[in-house]
Amino acid sequence: MLNTLIVGASGYAGAELTAYLNRHPHMNITALAVSAQSADAGKLLSELHPQLKGIVDLPLQPLVNVAEAAKGIDVVFLATAHEVSHDIAPEFLAAGCVVFDLSGAFRVQGSDFYRQYYGFEHQHADWLAKAVYGLAEWQSEKIKEAQLIAVPGCYPTAAQLALKPLIDKQLLNLDQWPVINAVSGVSGAGRKASVTTSFCEVSLQPYGLFNHRHQPEISAHLGIPVIFTPHLGSFPRGILETITCRLKTGVTAQDVAAAYHEAYDDKPLVRLYDKGVPALKSVVGLPFCDIGFAVQGEHLIAVAAEDNLLKGAAAQAVQCLNIRFGFPETQSLI
Amino acid sequence: MLNTLIVGASGYAGAELTAYLNRHPHMNITALAVSAQSADAGKLLSELHPQLKGIVDLPLQPLVNVAEAAKGIDVVFLATAHEVSHDIAPEFLAAGCVVFDLSGAFRVQGSDFYRQYYGFEHQHADWLAKAVYGLAEWQSEKIKEAQLIAVPGCYPTAAQLALKPLIDKQLLNLDQWPVINAVSGVSGAGRKASVTTSFCEVSLQPYGLFNHRHQPEISAHLGIPVIFTPHLGSFPRGILETITCRLKTGVTAQDVAAAYHEAYDDKPLVRLYDKGVPALKSVVGLPFCDIGFAVQGEHLIAVAAEDNLLKGAAAQAVQCLNIRFGFPETQSLI
Amino acid sequence: MLNTLIVGASGYAGAELTAYLNRHPHMNITALAVSAQSADAGKLLSELHPQLKGIVDLPLQPLVNVAEAAKGIDVVFLATAHEVSHDIAPEFLAAGCVVFDLSGAFRVQGSDFYRQYYGFEHQHADWLAKAVYGLAEWQSEKIKEAQLIAVPGCYPTAAQLALKPLIDKQLLNLDQWPVINAVSGVSGAGRKASVTTSFCEVSLQPYGLFNHRHQPEISAHLGIPVIFTPHLGSFPRGILETITCRLKTGVTAQDVAAAYHEAYDDKPLVRLYDKGVPALKSVVGLPFCDIGFAVQGEHLIAVAAEDNLLKGAAAQAVQCLNIRFGFPETQSLI
Amino acid sequence: MLNTLIVGASGYAGAELTAYLNRHPHMNITALAVSAQSADAGKLLSELHPQLKGIVDLPLQPLVNVAEAAKGIDVVFLATAHEVSHDIAPEFLAAGCVVFDLSGAFRVQGSDFYRQYYGFEHQHADWLAKAVYGLAEWQSEKIKEAQLIAVPGCYPTAAQLALKPLIDKQLLNLDQWPVINAVSGVSGAGRKASVTTSFCEVSLQPYGLFNHRHQPEISAHLGIPVIFTPHLGSFPRGILETITCRLKTGVTAQDVAAAYHEAYDDKPLVRLYDKGVPALKSVVGLPFCDIGFAVQGEHLIAVAAEDNLLKGAAAQAVQCLNIRFGFPETQSLI
Known part of the structure; x- marks a missing residue:
């Protein structure tokens, strides 16, 4: 069993991701997190997404301290804004977590790209260079070795x-x-x-x-x-x-x-x-x-x-997870 | 021709009302207004409601001074929040305008009602008492005499x-x-x-x-x-x-x-x-x-x-207008 | 493993039912059937319901001979018109199958009911009397013993x-x-x-x-x-x-x-x-x-x-199946 | 006042066309027609299109005899199937009516086109040659002279x-x-x-x-x-x-x-x-x-x-009508 933390579970892709991981036989959802400022912090995920009532009733915890949150976590999913992923992914990576980032923060090489299209200066050229683009059907060999998988848009x-x-x-x-x-x-x-x-x-x-x-x-x-x-x-x-x-x-x-x-x-x-x-x-x-x-x-x-x-976000993230850890590629997806 | 001012034209009912009055042969839309704080002030109505492009391209003017705005106006339509109608209707009435209020501010007698259901203390008991409830099919005789018509919800x-x-x-x-x-x-x-x-x-x-x-x-x-x-x-x-x-x-x-x-x-x-x-x-x-x-x-x-x-807001307001001023009841509505 | 036949799989409830049973660990879908006259006979289920492509690609077979079709079948689901269920359920029952009928043919006691509301004379008073109404939360004891379960509307x-x-x-x-x-x-x-x-x-x-x-x-x-x-x-x-x-x-x-x-x-x-x-x-x-x-x-x-x-048709049918055969009540449903 | 007959009023474009012509000050709707075989023959238009109740409550008459139907008619609108327009337009034209055809029957020159794309042999090369394609913004000079206007798709x-x-x-x-x-x-x-x-x-x-x-x-x-x-x-x-x-x-x-x-x-x-x-x-x-x-x-x-x-069918037909007869181009449209 891999301990997993899902950051940004309150959004639409985050909720889908949580539902997939909740039924994944090798994953243990340790916590769901949202940004510390979020008005949703403290609510149950199923209050925001009532279809999950009785299925995933975990609370959305405010992410105050990344280093603290990373303790004991094997795998982190970031269903967060680009800037947030950009800021926190390196901390989770430094703590040894495998990170699946559903944002755009690590998808394209080159800081010009981020300046022009995302409006921020990319501060993590090292991790950007190491990130594997998780287009699962085409990148499976690289995904198997990656610590940071940038799930495509x-x-x-x-x-x-x-x-x-x-x-x-x-x-x-x-x-x-x-x-x-x-x-x-x-x-x-x-x-x-x-x-x-x-x-x-x-x-x-x-x-x-x-x-x-x-x-x-x-x-x-x-x-x-x-x-x-x-x-x-x-x-x-x-x-x-x-x-x-x-x-x-x-x-x-x-x-x-x-x-x-x-x-x-x-x-x-x-x-x-x-x-x-x-x-x-x-x-x-x-x-x-x-x-x-x-x-x-x-x-x-x-x-x-x-x-x-799903294939455009949560399912592809889980597909990448399955490839990364050697589970059947469609585990918990079909 | 009656000069008319439409306050709150930016909303859905306000836009419908504007379209009706724009094709009314006896009405001259002198101005469209929104509250002074509105982010829509200064925009064209047709920027917010593009279906009106080329039909009503008037700007949404900030309502800064009611007395000023009332000058030369015969008829005012308030498609505004309850509290706003409550506050500004008496000023337009004092200036001699006939007011058609699409909000709830003058619909029900009794200040208890406003305290309990609208969360404010009604300050205008006199106008509340004089307001005619504009359920057009049942109140036409009273509407003909009214200065303040509270169009039903x-x-x-x-x-x-x-x-x-x-x-x-x-x-x-x-x-x-x-x-x-x-x-x-x-x-x-x-x-x-x-x-x-x-x-x-x-x-x-x-x-x-x-x-x-x-x-x-x-x-x-x-x-x-x-x-x-x-x-x-x-x-x-x-x-x-x-x-x-x-x-x-x-x-x-x-x-x-x-x-x-x-x-x-x-x-x-x-x-x-x-x-x-x-x-x-x-x-x-x-x-x-x-x-x-x-x-x-x-x-x-x-x-x-x-x-x-329409019958639940703008059309009934125009129907009341038609009754009030002796125009055919369905003028510009059908 | 129970061999199952789904009649009327081409409809919306039938397709949902097929998807549930397809992933049920104790069920083997032996065949999907439609009425012999159906224009859909011979097509793949996934041609009609493309979301099932690659999941359930079984053909829709014309149901020509019930006795023949019942051979080797343990469980039959009827997602058919009321009259069709009325006609064929007894044959499957006579062949020893357990039948889950999603139509209205066996839901209410009394032939008057069928004459008045369904427009036909009920011919199977014996089976109607034995049918258990499958409102799962309230009838589980009876469902466990039943051969014919009339799944509620x-x-x-x-x-x-x-x-x-x-x-x-x-x-x-x-x-x-x-x-x-x-x-x-x-x-x-x-x-x-x-x-x-x-x-x-x-x-x-x-x-x-x-x-x-x-x-x-x-x-x-x-x-x-x-x-x-x-x-x-x-x-x-x-x-x-x-x-x-x-x-x-x-x-x-x-x-x-x-x-x-x-x-x-x-x-x-x-x-x-x-x-x-x-x-x-x-x-x-x-x-x-x-x-x-x-x-x-x-x-x-x-x-x-x-x-x-689902709860109004296919899921309740599977819930009844689970109760009937002692599987976990939510097997393959959640 | 021009007497007009609308054939195919029962369809979506036909109903819109009827509503426009009903409020056109120069048009008199003499009759609404549907094909003689239509199950809608004899119904009120407003039974099929209840939004027209009280506005246009005319019956849909079966079109049995074109020559008969054309008597006293100045203008015919055909909101009919391509083959039907192809068959009946020439009869109305022969009777001297101006015809606005909303079907594809006279839109493109060349019989090959009809063989290949519409699956029938065009029998009326003469009228096809005389038909004016009613793309109103570009064909107004020709529309003014035309007896047969093929309203574009x-x-x-x-x-x-x-x-x-x-x-x-x-x-x-x-x-x-x-x-x-x-x-x-x-x-x-x-x-x-x-x-x-x-x-x-x-x-x-x-x-x-x-x-x-x-x-x-x-x-x-x-x-x-x-x-x-x-x-x-x-x-x-x-x-x-x-x-x-x-x-x-x-x-x-x-x-x-x-x-x-x-x-x-x-x-x-x-x-x-x-x-x-x-x-x-x-x-x-x-x-x-x-x-x-x-x-x-x-x-x-x-x-x-x-x-x-509308601009893709009924409104353009009325726009062509307005151009053809010298009415203001947007008469009854805005």
Whole structure:
């Protein structure tokens, strides 16, 4: 049994993570924590997330002293704001914990990136360099050795899973940048109150045109430029990405299918569609990323769907945990 | 042409009111105002409510000095918080304006009511005594003479329209209190950010059991006790009320129908169903209150539906305006 | 391992049931069946319910010959239309199978009931007499001995769980019939195409006033008259019931709480709220029925919420299975 | 006053059209019609669309004999299936009526198009050749002279309004095909029952990849190839299109803005965003097409939003009517 601490359990991804770990046979949830200033400190997790009543009734403890909190803890999950993860991850790491960080604080190499897209100066170049990007289907060897796993963002997970096999097999004509149109459920914006995410204001809308921080995360890890256009959708959870690419002359639908099958046939959390493309409902509440595609001439449309809180956050974190510690990859996920 | 000022135009009811008055042939919108502290002061109404872009692009002016703002104004609409209406209505009234107040500040006689349900001491007993309750179908004679019209709350409008004909005709056995189960869209909670009304948190739920302030408003104006159970529904607008009553022995469905028809056959904004009961969609975006019912033995279920922002707020305010100034009752509403 | 056949697996409750049984350690799904005429015969379950892709990819086999289909089967689940269950359950029973019927065909004693509310003549008075009503929290002793378990309807489950403790403790003044206002998600209407349940038509609406067949099911099993008013809600799943009752003089909130705690403190699938009342989201996707209440004077409002497809159908069926065969009551449900 | 007949008034677009024409000061609705076989024949329009109760309570008459129906009619609106419009429009035209056809039957020149995308042989090459494509902002001179106006499809209206100014000003590098990602509300699929559009089945999903019939309609009228990917969205009405294009080297955001302003500054039903892009809610229930855009380097993202039933159907039909007969362009629309 591994003792685990979940910081930021009060949020949507944190609650999902807690539910997964609560039923994981090798994990012992030692404590749930929130930031010391949080108005939620002292409440039960199930007061905020009543679906967990009777399942996980642990209190949310204020995280006052990281060194203290790290005592006896084997594994830490950080479902915290980027700046918070940036500040506290190194302390947990120094205490010997294995850290799974669901924030963006350690996902991309280079301090410029953090200055430009996250608005802060990254202070932990050493840990940033050591962090392993937890795109589970592609990084399992590195994850097994890592002490700090930076779990990918919700949008980048689906985008990379759809594009990486095509890039690796050199099927794309990159003169034309892939166009990633993505629609996310509102839970992607987190649990705090805001007019933007209030019930009566939400309506399908693009945002962050040409400047969403997930665009450089996708580009950095794929090694190609992309056009990434996120949209807020009028549903609570799930992400659907419609990705339009130019194929190299002569590349066929069969080539595309072969690339996907080679990449994912032995990966339990990616489901390939031999015909048709996924709908959002296929993945909501489930840990999968579903991928389908269509080809016409030199044009390819790939469609990837996932639950933003699961394969886009909590489930992928647990998948990385399972890989890191040698548990079955889908343990407690399916 | 009457010059009009709309205070609180930034909210959902305020925006609907502005749209109605903007197309009213006898009204000239002199200004839109918000409280001086509002973060929305200085913005265009259409920035907050983009559906009004190109239709009403007036700015939201901070209301700094009521006496100043009242100059040259014939009619004021207050779509403001109860406390704000309570404070500023008397100043507009003193300046000679006719005031239509959409808040609860002048709806119920008796300072106890405000102490208990609104948490403030009412300072304007004189105006409270003079205020006419703007339940338009039942108060038109008084409205014609009034300087201060207290437009009824959203829940009370539907409840009273459904119950008042039955009470007046003495059809109910009041040993058994009418049970009013009401479900309201989220816009009823207003436009400010709150976790409770955030997209991912909203879900059908009763609230305010036995202590919602609309229960005594309903009871006071109907003159009978009722059990009123409001629910938050997962839709932006509309109210549906399912009202279960005991009929006096011998009262028939025909008696009930006759009471409704007598009350409303000449009322253009109440639509009676000869068979079946209304669905929410029948009234969303429209100024009507729809009423249907079913009887079995001594039991009656009446169903009333309205748009909480329209017949439950803005449309009824305009209906009162039309009555007050002798315009056709549905002017600019249909 | 028990061999099991699921008939009607193509529907919403059938698919949930299949997912539960698929992960049940003591159950072996031998086959999934649909009626021989069904257009879905021959398809994979996961074509109709893509969320099950990679989890349950079994085909839907046409049920041509019941005797043949029953061979080697220990347990049969019928998630079929009432008439179909009525016709085929006796054949499976004759073959020695234990049958869990999710339809209404064996829920209420008396052929009059079926003539009046279901529109058919019940042909199997013997099996009807032997059928055990599977309201799991209240019938566990009988369930252990039963060969035919009639799993209760979705509305009746929540209504009875909320009312039965109060009736048993004689807390209610039954001169006033309990008023049950219930709102159900659209999945309650099943999966077949209809204008009524099409996306653009659904809107909060009462239906079946005074004549829904679940009213007599509730009354028959509680032994009291009730007023039951179902509503269609604009959400896919879940039921919320707001139940208004008259208490006997002198009965207190403490008495009500005590009755609930005595009934359910050792029942893992009923969650009691010590303060507040449940929201729909607390139970969607979960096997629980959540119950809360408020009292004022002699008036009680009890609120019960459940997922109509789970505690209102599939989860309760599995709960009955677990009780029947001595497995832990929540096996594969939590 | 022009006498008008509306065929297909029972559908979603037909009902909206009827509401517009009902309040049009120059139009007299002589009759509403549905096909002779329709199960809705004989019902009141307001039985199907209860929001119209008390507003338009006309009956839906079966269309038995076109020549008979055309007598005394000046203007006919066809909100009918493509094949029906194809069959009956010529008869109304022969009788001298001006016909506004909301179907696809006369939108694109060339019989091949109908064979390939609509599955029928077009029998009326003469009328097809004379038909004017009613993209109102661009065809007003031709509309004024036309007897048959083919009102554009919902997706093509928004796509063309967003792209046409850019193409006309030669701002686009067409080596890269514009990528049109469009999400439509479910009402776009019409009012008939289908599992696909049932409440529990709808979920964000692409469909018709590379083969939706609106792609060639868009391409034919713009004169360029495009990639058009429609999606079904989980909302009743509205269309949002996110269009990604390559600009020619040197083209700036100012050039794009200038092209839009030149095209639409005097067009009352296109609203341009000087900053930001539209959300769906900005246009639902309104006759506008809203357009905004962002540029980065040589990449342009244009976003267009409209109500699929209004600017994408009924409102554009009325706009064409107003242009055709010299009424103010927005008469009865705003």
